[in-house]
Amino acid sequence: MSKTALRPPRGMRDFYPDDFRRRAWLFDHFRTVGQSFAFEEVDAPMLEHAELFTRKAGEEIVDQLYHFELHDRHLALRPEMTPSIARMVIAQAGSLRMPVRWFTVTQNWRYERMTRGRKREHFQWNMDVWGEPSVTAEAELIAAIFSLLDQVGLPRGEVKIRINSRALLEETLRKGVLAQRPEAFAPLCVVIDKLDKIGADAVIDQLTDSEGAVGLDETSAREVVGLLQLRDLDEAARHAPAGSHAFEELKRLFSLLEAYGVREDVIFDASVVRGLAYYTGIVFEAFDAAGTLRAICGGGRYDNLAQTLGGKPIPAVGFGFGDVVLGELLSDKGLWPELPRCVDDLIFPFGESEREAAIQIATRLRGQGRRVELILDSPKLKRAMIDANRIGAQRIWMLGPDEISRGHAKVRELATGKESEEPINPD
RNA sequence: GUGGGCAUAGCUCAGCUGGUUAGAGCACCGGAUUGUGAUUCCGGGGGUCGGGGGUUCAAGUCCCCUUGUCCACCCCA
Known part of the structure:
Protein backbone atom coordinates (compact mmCIF):
# COMPACT_ATOMS: atom_id res chain seq x y z
CA MET A 1 0.00 0.00 0.00
CA PRO A 45 -28.90 10.18 -5.04
CA MET A 46 -25.43 11.56 -4.54
CA LEU A 47 -24.75 10.27 -8.02
CA GLU A 48 -26.73 11.86 -10.83
CA HIS A 49 -26.60 11.98 -14.60
CA ALA A 50 -23.81 14.44 -15.33
CA GLU A 51 -26.10 16.19 -17.76
CA LEU A 52 -28.28 17.41 -14.88
CA PHE A 53 -25.43 19.65 -13.82
CA THR A 54 -23.73 20.46 -17.09
CA ARG A 55 -26.93 21.63 -18.69
CA LYS A 56 -27.58 24.29 -16.13
CA ALA A 57 -24.16 25.78 -15.57
CA GLY A 58 -22.52 25.40 -18.95
CA GLU A 59 -19.36 23.63 -19.89
CA GLU A 60 -16.94 25.16 -17.40
CA ILE A 61 -18.36 23.33 -14.45
CA VAL A 62 -17.60 20.02 -16.13
CA ASP A 63 -14.02 20.51 -15.00
CA GLN A 64 -15.19 20.78 -11.41
CA LEU A 65 -17.45 17.77 -11.47
CA TYR A 66 -16.36 14.46 -10.10
CA HIS A 67 -17.65 12.43 -12.99
CA PHE A 68 -17.04 9.21 -14.87
CA GLU A 69 -18.51 7.04 -17.53
CA LEU A 70 -19.67 3.52 -16.82
CA HIS A 71 -21.59 1.29 -19.22
CA ASP A 72 -22.27 4.26 -21.49
CA ARG A 73 -23.73 6.30 -18.67
CA HIS A 74 -22.11 9.61 -17.82
CA LEU A 75 -22.49 10.07 -14.08
CA ALA A 76 -21.40 12.74 -11.64
CA LEU A 77 -21.26 13.27 -7.90
CA ARG A 78 -23.63 16.11 -7.09
CA PRO A 79 -21.80 19.43 -6.69
CA GLU A 80 -24.88 21.10 -5.26
CA LYS A 333 -14.85 32.24 18.15
CA GLY A 334 -14.29 29.27 20.43
CA LEU A 335 -17.96 28.43 20.20
CA TRP A 336 -17.87 24.70 19.64
CA PRO A 337 -19.53 23.16 22.68
CA GLU A 338 -18.04 20.37 24.75
CA LEU A 339 -19.57 17.25 23.30
CA PRO A 340 -18.79 14.36 25.62
CA ARG A 341 -19.60 10.76 24.94
CA CYS A 342 -22.96 9.96 26.36
CA VAL A 343 -22.61 6.65 28.14
CA ASP A 344 -24.97 6.00 31.03
CA ASP A 345 -23.69 2.78 32.53
CA LEU A 346 -20.44 0.88 32.51
CA ILE A 347 -20.70 -2.80 33.44
CA PHE A 348 -17.58 -4.30 34.95
CA PRO A 349 -17.27 -8.03 35.64
CA PHE A 350 -14.18 -8.74 37.71
CA GLY A 351 -13.66 -12.04 35.99
CA GLU A 352 -15.05 -14.26 33.31
CA SER A 353 -17.25 -16.12 35.79
CA GLU A 354 -19.25 -12.93 36.30
CA ARG A 355 -19.60 -12.18 32.60
CA GLU A 356 -22.92 -13.90 32.14
CA ALA A 357 -24.52 -11.78 34.87
CA ALA A 358 -22.88 -8.70 33.38
CA ILE A 359 -24.44 -9.47 30.01
CA GLN A 360 -27.85 -9.89 31.62
CA ILE A 361 -27.60 -6.51 33.31
CA ALA A 362 -26.32 -4.80 30.16
CA THR A 363 -29.15 -6.29 28.10
CA ARG A 364 -31.78 -5.25 30.59
CA LEU A 365 -30.50 -1.67 30.88
CA ARG A 366 -30.18 -1.36 27.11
CA GLY A 367 -33.77 -2.50 26.83
CA GLN A 368 -34.68 0.41 29.07
CA GLY A 369 -33.04 2.77 26.61
CA ARG A 370 -29.91 3.40 28.60
CA ARG A 371 -26.53 3.62 26.88
CA VAL A 372 -24.45 0.83 28.29
CA GLU A 373 -20.82 -0.09 27.78
CA LEU A 374 -19.97 -3.63 28.75
CA ILE A 375 -16.29 -4.14 29.57
CA LEU A 376 -15.07 -6.71 27.06
CA ASP A 377 -11.58 -7.40 28.31
CA SER A 378 -10.35 -7.89 31.86
CA PRO A 379 -8.73 -4.72 33.13
CA LYS A 380 -8.14 -3.92 36.74
CA LEU A 381 -10.95 -2.12 38.50
CA LYS A 382 -8.88 1.02 38.70
CA ARG A 383 -8.57 1.00 34.92
CA ALA A 384 -12.32 0.55 34.56
CA MET A 385 -12.94 3.45 36.95
CA ILE A 386 -10.66 5.71 34.95
CA ASP A 387 -12.45 4.71 31.77
CA ALA A 388 -15.85 5.29 33.35
CA ASN A 389 -14.73 8.73 34.39
CA ARG A 390 -13.34 9.51 30.98
CA ILE A 391 -16.41 8.54 29.01
CA GLY A 392 -18.64 10.42 31.39
CA ALA A 393 -20.61 7.40 32.59
CA GLN A 394 -23.14 8.04 35.34
CA ARG A 395 -22.72 4.69 37.01
CA ILE A 396 -20.39 1.74 37.09
CA TRP A 397 -21.79 -1.70 37.87
CA MET A 398 -19.28 -3.96 39.64
CA LEU A 399 -19.76 -7.69 39.58
CA GLY A 400 -17.48 -10.01 41.53
CA PRO A 401 -17.95 -13.42 43.13
CA ASP A 402 -19.36 -11.80 46.30
CA GLU A 403 -21.96 -9.87 44.37
CA ILE A 404 -22.94 -12.90 42.32
CA SER A 405 -23.45 -15.01 45.42
CA ARG A 406 -25.75 -12.37 46.87
CA GLY A 407 -27.55 -11.86 43.56
CA HIS A 408 -26.68 -8.18 43.57
CA ALA A 409 -24.35 -5.88 41.75
CA LYS A 410 -22.52 -3.05 43.45
CA VAL A 411 -23.43 0.20 41.69
CA ARG A 412 -21.34 3.30 42.12
CA GLU A 413 -22.54 6.76 41.11
CA LEU A 414 -19.51 8.36 39.55
CA ALA A 415 -20.49 11.92 40.39
CA THR A 416 -21.08 11.37 44.09
CA GLY A 417 -19.11 8.24 44.84
CA LYS A 418 -22.19 6.81 46.51
CA GLU A 419 -22.49 3.05 46.25
CA SER A 420 -25.57 0.91 46.45
CA GLU A 421 -26.65 -2.61 45.62
CA GLU A 422 -28.95 -3.48 42.77
CA PRO A 423 -30.41 -6.92 42.10
CA ILE A 424 -28.97 -8.69 39.11
CA ASN A 425 -32.38 -10.07 38.15
CA PRO A 426 -35.14 -7.83 39.50
CA ASP A 427 -38.65 -9.17 39.09
C1' G B 1 -1.89 27.56 -12.64
C1' U B 2 1.90 31.40 -9.98
C1' G B 3 4.68 32.83 -5.55
C1' G B 4 6.00 31.94 -0.51
C1' G B 5 6.07 29.33 4.41
C1' C B 6 6.07 24.72 6.81
C1' A B 7 7.04 19.10 7.20
C1' U B 8 11.15 16.20 13.79
C1' A B 9 7.04 10.84 18.80
C1' G B 10 -0.22 9.92 18.60
C1' C B 11 -0.69 15.80 19.31
C1' U B 12 1.86 20.79 19.96
C1' C B 13 6.65 21.92 19.15
C1' A B 14 12.37 22.72 20.57
C1' G B 15 16.88 21.28 18.18
C1' C B 16 21.79 28.14 17.73
C1' U B 17 26.26 29.32 12.35
C1' G B 18 26.49 20.99 9.96
C1' G B 19 29.65 17.74 15.03
C1' U B 20 28.68 12.01 20.16
C1' U B 21 23.38 7.68 21.25
C1' A B 22 17.51 13.45 18.37
C1' G B 23 14.62 16.16 23.08
C1' A B 24 10.31 18.55 26.05
C1' G B 25 5.16 19.10 27.32
C1' C B 26 0.67 16.70 26.71
C1' A B 27 -1.31 11.89 25.40
C1' C B 28 -0.66 6.54 25.91
C1' C B 29 0.95 2.09 28.94
C1' G B 30 2.74 0.16 33.71
C1' G B 31 3.91 0.67 39.05
C1' A B 32 3.36 3.21 44.21
C1' U B 33 1.20 -4.44 48.39
C1' U B 34 -5.74 -7.10 48.69
C1' G B 35 -11.66 -4.77 44.42
C1' U B 36 -12.40 2.04 43.57
C1' G B 37 -11.83 7.76 39.82
C1' A B 38 -8.35 13.42 41.42
C1' U B 39 -3.49 15.32 42.33
C1' U B 40 1.42 13.64 43.05
C1' C B 41 5.74 10.40 42.54
C1' C B 42 8.49 6.60 39.80
C1' G B 43 9.11 3.86 35.40
C1' G B 44 8.04 2.44 30.14
C1' G B 45 6.90 1.99 24.92
C1' G B 46 7.17 4.65 20.85
C1' G B 47 10.76 8.75 15.65
C1' U B 48 13.12 5.27 8.20
C1' C B 49 13.68 13.65 11.39
C1' G B 50 7.65 13.37 4.80
C1' G B 51 10.20 10.55 0.47
C1' G B 52 14.42 10.29 -3.09
C1' G B 53 19.10 12.00 -4.65
C1' G B 54 23.51 15.09 -3.80
C1' U B 55 27.62 17.98 -1.08
C1' U B 56 30.73 16.59 3.24
C1' C B 57 35.24 13.13 7.38
C1' A B 58 30.20 14.14 9.33
C1' A B 59 23.32 16.15 7.33
C1' G B 60 17.28 16.78 11.37
C1' U B 61 20.51 21.08 9.92
C1' C B 62 23.26 22.82 3.35
C1' C B 63 21.75 21.96 -2.22
C1' C B 64 18.39 19.65 -5.99
C1' C B 65 14.02 16.85 -7.05
C1' U B 66 9.41 15.01 -5.25
C1' U B 67 4.98 14.44 -2.13
C1' G B 68 1.90 16.52 1.51
C1' U B 69 0.13 20.85 4.02
C1' C B 70 -0.85 26.09 4.95
C1' C B 71 -1.08 31.25 3.17
C1' A B 72 -1.48 34.84 -0.75
C1' C B 73 -2.73 35.54 -5.88
C1' C B 74 -5.61 33.39 -10.00
C1' C B 75 -10.27 31.01 -10.65
C1' C B 76 -15.00 30.02 -8.63
C1' A B 77 -19.44 29.36 -5.17
Missing part, protein backbone atom coordinates in the same frame (compact mmCIF):
# COMPACT_ATOMS: atom_id res chain seq x y z
CA SER A 2 1.45 3.34 -0.99
CA LYS A 3 1.64 6.11 1.53
CA THR A 4 -0.80 8.35 -0.32
CA ALA A 5 -3.44 5.64 -0.33
CA LEU A 6 -3.36 5.69 3.46
CA ARG A 7 -4.54 9.26 3.45
CA PRO A 8 -7.91 10.59 2.33
CA PRO A 9 -7.75 12.15 -1.13
CA ARG A 10 -7.02 15.85 -1.11
CA GLY A 11 -9.92 17.90 0.13
CA MET A 12 -11.69 14.92 1.73
CA ARG A 13 -12.13 14.46 5.44
CA ASP A 14 -12.14 11.66 7.96
CA PHE A 15 -14.45 12.09 10.90
CA TYR A 16 -13.01 10.61 14.06
CA PRO A 17 -15.36 10.37 17.04
CA ASP A 18 -14.63 13.91 18.25
CA ASP A 19 -15.15 15.29 14.74
CA PHE A 20 -18.24 13.22 14.23
CA ARG A 21 -19.89 14.46 17.41
CA ARG A 22 -19.43 18.02 16.18
CA ARG A 23 -20.81 17.13 12.80
CA ALA A 24 -23.81 15.38 14.34
CA TRP A 25 -24.37 18.34 16.64
CA LEU A 26 -24.38 20.71 13.68
CA PHE A 27 -26.65 18.49 11.59
CA ASP A 28 -29.06 18.24 14.49
CA HIS A 29 -29.36 22.01 14.45
CA PHE A 30 -29.85 22.06 10.68
CA ARG A 31 -32.68 19.56 11.05
CA THR A 32 -34.20 21.20 14.10
CA VAL A 33 -34.42 24.53 12.33
CA GLY A 34 -35.71 22.96 9.13
CA GLN A 35 -38.42 21.19 11.08
CA SER A 36 -39.26 24.22 13.17
CA PHE A 37 -40.09 26.04 9.94
CA ALA A 38 -42.20 23.02 8.93
CA PHE A 39 -39.95 22.13 6.03
CA GLU A 40 -39.78 18.45 5.15
CA GLU A 41 -36.50 16.64 4.76
CA VAL A 42 -35.81 14.92 1.46
CA ASP A 43 -32.82 13.35 -0.20
CA ALA A 44 -31.73 12.32 -3.67
CA MET A 81 -28.38 20.09 -4.33
CA THR A 82 -30.61 22.44 -6.28
CA PRO A 83 -30.71 20.54 -9.60
CA SER A 84 -31.66 17.29 -7.87
CA ILE A 85 -34.40 19.03 -5.91
CA ALA A 86 -35.60 20.66 -9.11
CA ARG A 87 -35.70 17.24 -10.76
CA MET A 88 -37.78 15.83 -7.92
CA VAL A 89 -40.18 18.77 -7.94
CA ILE A 90 -40.61 18.67 -11.71
CA ALA A 91 -41.32 14.94 -11.61
CA GLN A 92 -44.24 15.36 -9.23
CA ALA A 93 -45.22 18.94 -9.90
CA GLY A 94 -48.75 17.92 -10.83
CA SER A 95 -49.53 16.42 -7.45
CA LEU A 96 -47.48 18.58 -5.11
CA ARG A 97 -49.31 21.07 -2.96
CA MET A 98 -47.49 24.32 -3.59
CA PRO A 99 -45.68 25.99 -2.08
CA VAL A 100 -43.39 23.07 -1.39
CA ARG A 101 -40.97 23.53 1.50
CA TRP A 102 -38.15 21.04 1.54
CA PHE A 103 -34.78 20.86 3.20
CA THR A 104 -31.77 18.57 2.78
CA VAL A 105 -28.54 17.84 4.62
CA THR A 106 -26.24 16.32 2.05
CA GLN A 107 -22.68 15.72 1.03
CA ASN A 108 -21.54 17.51 -2.11
CA TRP A 109 -18.40 17.41 -4.21
CA ARG A 110 -16.61 19.91 -6.35
CA TYR A 111 -13.18 19.40 -7.78
CA GLU A 112 -11.33 22.63 -7.25
CA ARG A 113 -8.42 24.24 -5.56
CA MET A 114 -8.52 24.16 -1.80
CA THR A 115 -8.45 27.29 0.31
CA ARG A 116 -9.54 28.02 3.82
CA GLY A 117 -13.20 27.20 4.15
CA ARG A 118 -13.36 25.33 0.89
CA LYS A 119 -12.77 21.66 0.45
CA ARG A 120 -13.56 19.25 -2.32
CA GLU A 121 -16.20 17.54 -0.27
CA HIS A 122 -18.49 19.23 2.18
CA PHE A 123 -21.88 18.94 3.76
CA GLN A 124 -24.55 21.40 2.92
CA TRP A 125 -27.83 22.27 4.48
CA ASN A 126 -30.28 23.34 1.81
CA MET A 127 -33.70 24.90 2.24
CA ASP A 128 -35.93 25.59 -0.75
CA VAL A 129 -39.41 26.91 -1.36
CA TRP A 130 -41.03 25.96 -4.66
CA GLY A 131 -44.15 27.50 -6.08
CA GLU A 132 -44.18 30.75 -4.15
CA PRO A 133 -43.41 33.82 -6.26
CA SER A 134 -43.50 36.43 -3.51
CA VAL A 135 -40.73 37.50 -1.15
CA THR A 136 -42.59 36.00 1.78
CA ALA A 137 -40.56 32.92 0.85
CA GLU A 138 -37.23 34.78 0.87
CA ALA A 139 -38.07 36.26 4.25
CA GLU A 140 -38.86 32.87 5.71
CA LEU A 141 -35.59 31.43 4.42
CA ILE A 142 -33.49 34.30 5.72
CA ALA A 143 -35.21 34.01 9.08
CA ALA A 144 -34.33 30.31 9.11
CA ILE A 145 -30.67 31.16 8.59
CA PHE A 146 -30.70 33.48 11.59
CA SER A 147 -32.49 30.86 13.59
CA LEU A 148 -29.68 28.41 12.85
CA LEU A 149 -27.04 30.97 13.78
CA ASP A 150 -28.84 31.55 17.07
CA GLN A 151 -29.00 27.81 17.71
CA VAL A 152 -25.29 27.26 17.29
CA GLY A 153 -24.55 30.07 19.71
CA LEU A 154 -23.32 32.82 17.41
CA PRO A 155 -24.32 36.13 19.01
CA ARG A 156 -26.37 38.43 16.82
CA GLY A 157 -24.11 40.82 15.00
CA GLU A 158 -21.36 38.26 14.36
CA VAL A 159 -22.98 37.37 11.05
CA LYS A 160 -24.65 39.72 8.60
CA ILE A 161 -26.64 38.95 5.49
CA ARG A 162 -26.18 41.06 2.39
CA ILE A 163 -29.17 41.26 0.12
CA ASN A 164 -29.59 42.49 -3.42
CA SER A 165 -31.88 41.93 -6.35
CA ARG A 166 -30.59 40.89 -9.73
CA ALA A 167 -33.96 41.96 -11.08
CA LEU A 168 -33.47 45.49 -9.79
CA LEU A 169 -30.03 45.73 -11.35
CA GLU A 170 -31.33 44.35 -14.61
CA GLU A 171 -34.24 46.80 -14.73
CA THR A 172 -31.87 49.66 -14.00
CA LEU A 173 -29.35 48.70 -16.65
CA ARG A 174 -31.97 48.03 -19.32
CA LYS A 175 -33.22 51.53 -18.80
CA GLY A 176 -29.69 52.81 -19.36
CA VAL A 177 -26.41 51.33 -20.46
CA LEU A 178 -27.82 47.97 -21.59
CA ALA A 179 -30.90 49.42 -23.29
CA GLN A 180 -29.84 48.12 -26.69
CA ARG A 181 -28.22 44.87 -25.53
CA PRO A 182 -30.13 43.10 -22.75
CA GLU A 183 -28.27 39.87 -23.54
CA ALA A 184 -25.14 41.34 -21.98
CA PHE A 185 -26.70 41.26 -18.51
CA ALA A 186 -25.66 37.72 -17.57
CA PRO A 187 -21.97 38.10 -18.47
CA LEU A 188 -22.04 41.48 -16.77
CA CYS A 189 -23.15 39.79 -13.55
CA VAL A 190 -20.28 37.38 -13.81
CA VAL A 191 -17.82 40.25 -14.05
CA ILE A 192 -19.25 42.41 -11.29
CA ASP A 193 -19.40 39.45 -8.92
CA LYS A 194 -15.62 39.87 -8.75
CA LEU A 195 -15.70 43.45 -7.50
CA ASP A 196 -14.63 42.52 -3.99
CA LYS A 197 -11.84 40.30 -5.22
CA ILE A 198 -10.20 42.21 -8.05
CA GLY A 199 -11.24 45.80 -7.36
CA ALA A 200 -13.13 48.46 -9.29
CA ASP A 201 -10.39 49.20 -11.83
CA ALA A 202 -10.03 45.59 -12.89
CA VAL A 203 -13.80 45.25 -13.16
CA ILE A 204 -13.97 48.33 -15.37
CA ASP A 205 -11.19 46.89 -17.52
CA GLN A 206 -13.19 43.71 -18.02
CA LEU A 207 -16.46 45.53 -18.66
CA THR A 208 -14.83 47.66 -21.35
CA ASP A 209 -12.85 44.82 -22.92
CA SER A 210 -13.83 45.03 -26.57
CA GLU A 211 -13.14 41.29 -26.89
CA GLY A 212 -15.40 40.50 -23.90
CA ALA A 213 -19.09 39.66 -23.85
CA VAL A 214 -20.06 42.94 -22.19
CA GLY A 215 -18.18 45.60 -24.19
CA LEU A 216 -19.27 48.80 -22.51
CA ASP A 217 -17.65 52.16 -23.08
CA GLU A 218 -15.72 53.49 -20.13
CA THR A 219 -18.35 56.02 -19.03
CA SER A 220 -21.00 53.31 -18.91
CA ALA A 221 -18.69 50.93 -17.10
CA ARG A 222 -18.00 53.52 -14.44
CA GLU A 223 -21.70 54.11 -14.11
CA VAL A 224 -22.29 50.42 -13.54
CA VAL A 225 -19.55 50.19 -10.92
CA GLY A 226 -21.00 53.30 -9.32
CA LEU A 227 -24.36 51.57 -9.02
CA LEU A 228 -22.70 48.66 -7.24
CA GLN A 229 -21.39 50.95 -4.54
CA LEU A 230 -24.93 51.74 -3.43
CA ARG A 231 -25.81 50.60 0.05
CA ASP A 232 -28.96 52.63 0.40
CA LEU A 233 -32.10 51.11 -0.96
CA ASP A 234 -33.94 54.34 -1.68
CA GLU A 235 -30.98 55.71 -3.54
CA ALA A 236 -30.83 52.53 -5.61
CA ALA A 237 -34.50 53.04 -6.38
CA ARG A 238 -33.81 56.49 -7.84
CA HIS A 239 -31.64 54.83 -10.50
CA ALA A 240 -34.29 52.25 -11.32
CA PRO A 241 -37.26 52.81 -13.61
CA ALA A 242 -40.27 54.47 -12.04
CA GLY A 243 -42.60 51.97 -10.36
CA SER A 244 -39.92 49.29 -10.36
CA HIS A 245 -41.39 45.95 -9.32
CA ALA A 246 -38.01 44.69 -8.16
CA PHE A 247 -37.62 47.67 -5.88
CA GLU A 248 -41.06 47.12 -4.35
CA GLU A 249 -40.14 43.51 -3.67
CA LEU A 250 -36.88 44.46 -2.00
CA LYS A 251 -38.66 47.00 0.15
CA ARG A 252 -41.28 44.46 1.12
CA LEU A 253 -38.60 41.92 1.96
CA PHE A 254 -36.85 44.31 4.31
CA SER A 255 -40.09 45.18 6.03
CA LEU A 256 -40.92 41.48 6.45
CA LEU A 257 -37.47 40.92 7.91
CA GLU A 258 -38.20 43.66 10.39
CA ALA A 259 -41.23 41.68 11.52
CA TYR A 260 -39.00 38.63 11.94
CA GLY A 261 -36.74 40.72 14.18
CA VAL A 262 -33.64 40.40 12.01
CA ARG A 263 -33.66 43.80 10.29
CA GLU A 264 -30.55 44.92 12.20
CA ASP A 265 -28.47 42.16 10.66
CA VAL A 266 -29.39 42.45 7.01
CA ILE A 267 -27.83 44.93 4.63
CA PHE A 268 -28.78 46.08 1.18
CA ASP A 269 -25.68 45.69 -0.95
CA ALA A 270 -25.92 46.35 -4.67
CA SER A 271 -22.68 44.51 -5.36
CA VAL A 272 -24.03 41.10 -4.34
CA VAL A 273 -24.97 39.20 -7.48
CA ARG A 274 -23.77 35.66 -6.67
CA GLY A 275 -21.96 33.40 -9.08
CA LEU A 276 -24.61 30.94 -10.19
CA ALA A 277 -26.17 31.53 -13.56
CA TYR A 278 -29.72 30.57 -12.63
CA TYR A 279 -30.50 33.34 -10.14
CA THR A 280 -33.16 35.72 -11.37
CA GLY A 281 -34.32 37.87 -8.45
CA ILE A 282 -33.39 38.37 -4.84
CA VAL A 283 -29.88 37.13 -4.03
CA PHE A 284 -28.28 37.04 -0.61
CA GLU A 285 -25.27 35.79 1.24
CA ALA A 286 -24.24 35.58 4.87
CA PHE A 287 -20.76 36.53 5.97
CA ASP A 288 -18.90 36.92 9.24
CA ALA A 289 -18.96 40.50 10.49
CA ALA A 290 -15.16 40.65 10.62
CA GLY A 291 -15.05 39.74 6.96
CA THR A 292 -12.19 37.29 7.33
CA LEU A 293 -13.88 34.21 5.93
CA ARG A 294 -15.67 33.22 2.78
CA ALA A 295 -19.42 33.47 2.57
CA ILE A 296 -21.08 31.28 5.18
CA CYS A 297 -24.08 30.57 3.04
CA GLY A 298 -25.79 31.98 0.01
CA GLY A 299 -28.93 31.72 -1.98
CA GLY A 300 -31.48 33.43 -4.07
CA ARG A 301 -34.46 33.16 -6.34
CA TYR A 302 -34.28 31.04 -9.46
CA ASP A 303 -37.66 31.26 -11.11
CA ASN A 304 -36.48 29.91 -14.48
CA LEU A 305 -34.66 26.78 -13.42
CA ALA A 306 -37.58 24.38 -13.64
CA GLN A 307 -38.30 25.49 -17.17
CA THR A 308 -34.62 25.42 -18.11
CA LEU A 309 -34.49 21.79 -17.02
CA GLY A 310 -37.48 20.95 -19.14
CA GLY A 311 -40.34 21.30 -16.70
CA LYS A 312 -43.17 23.74 -16.44
CA PRO A 313 -42.21 27.10 -14.97
CA ILE A 314 -42.26 27.05 -11.18
CA PRO A 315 -40.93 29.97 -9.16
CA ALA A 316 -38.42 28.90 -6.54
CA VAL A 317 -36.00 30.26 -4.00
CA GLY A 318 -33.49 28.58 -1.75
CA PHE A 319 -30.15 28.66 -0.07
CA GLY A 320 -27.19 26.40 0.53
CA PHE A 321 -25.37 26.49 3.84
CA GLY A 322 -22.08 24.61 4.06
CA ASP A 323 -20.57 23.06 7.14
CA VAL A 324 -16.98 24.17 6.52
CA VAL A 325 -17.01 27.95 6.79
CA LEU A 326 -19.41 27.90 9.72
CA GLY A 327 -17.10 25.38 11.38
CA GLU A 328 -14.14 27.72 10.87
CA LEU A 329 -16.11 30.58 12.38
CA LEU A 330 -17.16 28.54 15.40
CA SER A 331 -13.53 27.51 15.89
CA ASP A 332 -12.29 31.11 15.60
